Structures are given as C-alpha cells and as structure tokens.
Amino acid sequence: MSEPLSVSQALSLAKGSLEKLSATIVGEISEYSDKPGYKAVYFTITDKSAALPCMMWRSAFDKLEIALKQGTLVEVSGFFSVYIAKGRMNFSAQTMRLAGEGDLRLKVAQLARKLEAEGLMSPARKLPLPEMPGRIAVVTSPRGKAIHDVMRTLRRRFPLAEVQVVGVPVEGEAAPKALIEGIEVAQRAQSDVILLVRGGGSYEDLMPFNDEALARAIAASRVPIVTGIGHEPDNSIADMVGSYRASTPTAAAEHVVPDIRDLKVKLEEQSRSLSAALSNRVGRMDSILASIRSRALFADPLFMVGGYLQNLEQSAQRLFVAVPNALRSDIHRVEMLRGRLARVASTLFSPQQSKLQLLAAQLESLSPLAVLARGYSIAYDAKGHVVDSVSTIDLGDVLDVRVSDGEYHCRVETKNQIDRVGSDLETDADE
C-alpha cells in the first residue's frame, strides 16, 4: 500500500487524468461571469438534467465576438479539468461557437454589420412616408392573420386608401426571392407605400427576412417600405433597411395612415376655423368702417374746409397787419430819402450860390448907387438922360438929381465949361 496522498497531490492526479479527456459539448448557457480584468470568463452550460461549469481564457474568448447571454445555445470544445484550490471539476473551453438559433443570430448579426458598414441602414437613406397614401401595397402571405390584420386596420383607420394585396410565400427557401418579386410588383403598381409584414414565428421562421438580397431590394426600393415582421424583440435585417420599422403587421398598418376619426375631428376644427376666420375678417372690416364713420370728417361738415378756413383767416389777419406795417416802413423810407435829397440839394446848389453872392457883391460895388453913397449924385434931364456935360443943358432947364437916399428937382441957373484936364467939374446948383 502506498503512502496516503495530500489533498493537493490527489487533485493534481485527478487533474492530470481529466485533462486527457477532451470533448465537444452543446449546452445552453445558464449563468456566466464575464468581468473585464479577469483572465478568464466563467459560465455554466446545461441541458435538462445536468450542469457543467466552464471557463475560457479571455485571450481566446475575445476573438469570438460572442456576447454571453443566458439561454444561448453554444457548442464548446476543450477538455475537462480540476480547479485545485477548490477541488472543483470544470470544463476548459478552447473554442466556442453559437449553436442552432444562436448560430443563425450570429450570422444575421454579421450581415447586419456588413450592410450597416455599406450605409444601407443610414437614416439619410430612409424615404419619408406619405401622409395620406392613396395606394397601400401589402407584401405578405395571402394566408394567415397578418394580411387580415392589415386590411382590417386600414379599413378602420383610413378606408380611403386602396389596398393592393401582393400575396407571396414568406417562409422557406423560396421566400426571399418571392418577397423581392412582391416588392417589385408593388413598385410597378405605383403604390405610395409598401407594407412588408408577417406574423410572429420562431427565429428560424423569420429567416427569409434576414436575406441579404431581400435587404438590398428593400434598400433600393423607390417606394418607402414599412416593415412589421414577427413581434418584439425580434429585429430582422429587413426591419433595419426599411424606411420604418413597426413591431407587428397591425402596428405597421396603423403607422402608414392617419386615423379617420382624427381627420373628422380636424375637419370639424377646420370648419370652425373657416367660419371664425371669415366672421373675424368681416368683423374687422366692420370695425374699420365704424372707426371711419366716427371720424370728424363725417361728423363735422366743416371738417374738410375747416383747415382751409382757418388758414384763410390767419392769412387775412396777417395781411391786415402786414399792409400798414409795410406802409409805415415805406413812409419812413421816403422821409429818409427826402432828408437825404434835401441835404444833397443844398450841397448841389451851394457852389452856384456862393458864386452868385460874389457876383452880387461885385455888382453892388459897381452900382452907381454905391458911388452915390459916397456923396456923388446923378443928374437927369427932362428926358431922363444923364447929364454928363454942361453942353447938353441950358440955363433954366429943370434937372432931376439923384442922391443916395432920394432925389430932388433943381433949375440950372448958371453953367461953366471947365477944362477936363486937371480940374473937377463944378456945378452950381440950388436945391
């Protein structure tokens, strides 16, 4: 008998044996721990009656692009092992892939990533939906509830639209091609919007709606496509590339049409607005008229001429004041002119005047009267001739003698002839 083993030794022994035991196992993930920073991810796979704790090194796991999720069916390959510290058996997975539906989902996810990278899901590509479609094509199975749900919904909400039924198989291998053809038929029939719908089913049932060619046909459609495929939370590729994704056929039908009840309500509102707007318009016109009517122009007959009248009165007033004013200033000016004229006149005549005075003085000095003033006298004969010689008179002649301040008569009594040289004339005269 050998020596008893230590616990560590025993577990090491078991670990060595177990690790020779490799296997590929399919199971559903029941619990998992995928914490960043840990060197490995830990999960348990189960079937109906057994559970197997598993681990996978993170370096290997990260390459897989698999998100661990409860319920996911996976296929793992690796070997059994023992975690010595706890004495627990586990399975060390070296590879892992999704199994069954999980596998399908992975493939769909990869296609989705590819199409998204191509821009087929870009919001900019999505066509706007018509507000009130006149023709609605429904591409779906002619059997089953979906088509009836859609027709019932459209009838209830918007019976004005024509429903174009494009019945095609939606399951099986031929479905994608048939769906593509259905979309083409709908476009040719000049639908305003296409409903691409089917009722709920298993993930596998919905696979035709994850077809790449169908996705490309949807993305290329000239008519907006609204999808209503299966039910939440399933999301097919068709949902992603369509113009709008509704969760069910009924929801899709509801989304593409307005509700006739809303339309009726709106129409009633419009009817009221229409009447209100017109009576408003007329009412406003009326109040404008009223305000015009109440203006002074119509209230006061003199209003229109009043202004002119007032102006006229003011003008007259100003005229009354202005005329005497103007006259006054004219008079003043005339007087000024007269003054100036007078002054000018005096200066005009003064040279002549002084000349005249001079002449007068000269004249006066020459006047015989001046000589008379010095004591001389002038004798005139009866005939008025100046007696300047004794020869012209006879004795007894009466002469008039002029002196400075008067004259007197005298009679010649004597007369003598005097030599003119060196002698004065002597005349004897009586008074």
Place this chain on the structure above:
Amino acid sequence: MSEEHKAVTGTELEELTFKQASEELEAIVRELEGNQLELEESLIRYERGVALMRMLQSRLQGAQQKVSVLLGQIEPESDDSIDTSLS
C-alpha cells in the same frame, strides 16, 4: 377671379385627392386667419373652403375600402380573429 388664380385653386373638386383637398383647405384656413386678403377674396376663399370641406366630409362618410389583389389569392380569415400584434 383672375385666370391665373383659377388655375391654382379652381381645380374641380372631384379631381382632387383627399390629401390635395385637405391641404388646400388647410391653406385656405391659414390665409383667412392671416387676415391679409381683400374682403372679396376672403369671401371667395371661404366659399371654396366650404366646398372642399363638404367634399372631404362626404368622402370620409362614404369611404369604402377598395382592395385589389396583385399577386396570390387571399384566403378567408379563420374564425379566431386575434390580431397578430397580440400573438
């Protein structure tokens, strides 16, 4: 009404789609509410609006769903008429 104007809004009612008619009605209501129109023009628009409204109402009242089958053959609905939205 000018010829040009007639060309814009004078389309025969029967020729209009429901959408066209309701858009025109909406525009008329807005115009009237905008209060920028001459009174005469307001009355003309109002009349047109009323005609459009009557036409729309009668279409809504009398609407019958028209179905045309382009492909396939619709099978009658089975007895239970549960919406797939609930399934």
